[in-house]
Amino acid sequence: MAERTPEDRIPTVIADDLHIVYRVNGAKTGKGSATAALSRILKRGDERGVRKVHAVRGVSFVAYRGEAIGLIGSNGSGKSTLLRAIAGLLPAESGKVYTDGQPSLLGVNAALMNDLTGERNVILGGLAMGMSREQIKERYQEIVDFSGINEKGDFITLPMRTYSSGMAARLRFSIAAAKDHDVLMIDEALATGDRKFQKRSEERIRELRKQAGTVFLVSHNNKSIRDTCDRVLWLERGELRMDGPTDEVIKEYEKFTGK
Numbered sequence: 001m002a003e004r005t006p007e008d009r010i011p012t013v014i015a016d017d018l019h020i021v022y023r024v025n026g027a028k029t030g031k032g033s034a035t036a037a038l039s040r041i042l043k044r045g046d047e048r049g050v051r052k053v054h055a056v057r058g059v060s061f062v063a064y065r066g067e068a069i070g071l072i073g074s075n076g077s078g079k080s081t082l083l084r085a086i087a088g089l090l091p092a093e094s095g096k097v098y099t100d101g102q103p104s105l106l107g108v109n110a111a112l113m114n115d116l117t118g119e120r121n122v123i124l125g126g127l128a129m130g131m132s133r134e135q136i137k138e139r140y141q142e143i144v145d146f147s148g149i150n151e152k153g154d155f156i157t158l159p160m161r162t163y164s165s166g167m168a169a170r171l172r173f174s175i176a177a178a179k180d181h182d183v184l185m186i187d188e189a190l191a192t193g194d195r196k197f198q199k200r201s202e203e204r205i206r207e208l209r210k211q212a213g214t215v216f217l218v219s220h221n222n223k224s225i226r227d228t229c230d231r232v233l234w235l236e237r238g239e240l241r242m243d244g245p246t247d248e249v250i251k252e253y254e255k256f257t258g259k
Contacts, residue, residue: 019056
């Protein structure tokens with residue numbers, strides 16, 4: 001893909017001094033009445049016993065079409081929280097997130113219906129992403145083949161509760177990857193499955209970029225980040241510590257972690 005000049009680049013996500021704060025009720029109230037619970041909600045953390053967790057602290061960046069951006073950092077550094085905020089699933093305490101198009105968040109723990117077959121989940125997952133039934137029908141076999149879950153049997157016709165965690169994660173990724181996304185956010189999905197599936201996933205991410213989408217990838221696997229992303233955001237303790245080309249940022253990150 002020909003490199004775009006700065007004037008040609010189209011922003012897809014803008015985070016402007018973004019702060020995300022969780023409020024955790026850690027106090028015992030004794031009675032535990034509905035009135036007490038409502039009071040705690042209305043006070044929003046001002047009363048004793050509610051702990052505030054400042055998960056994202058003043059993060060600012062601009063993402064552009066055609067970019068694949070890795071998110072790295074220690075456990076609890078705010079990576080998944082940032083993705084959830086971009087997807088509109090968490091409100092900002094202050095600052096803003098602007099998106100062009102509809103962001104789609106894919107997490108390993110994304111819920112499909114365990115009592116339904118893989119086949120039914122493909123249909124429901126496609127509908128939830130805004131695909132028509134005709135589009136799902138056209139891409140159904142491609143989704144199943146991409147996931148690889150039928151390589152050792154007809155698992156697509158079995159309830160998802162019979163799947164291993166890796167099989168379920170591969171199917172989730174395959175459903176999400178069947179659609180062209182304006183902004184696709186992947187939380188640890190490439191950490192599941194064998195190297196063969198990881199290679200297919202990385203190739204699909206490259207295709208999504210060529211189709212002018214933007215991909216965010218959270219992973220603790222630096223090799224996956226290097227193979228997939230051209231830019232990396234490094235978060236620590238909720239703050240954006242570094243934003244730049246993949247090799248430069250990972251090099252500094254590995255110095256920091258000693259790995």
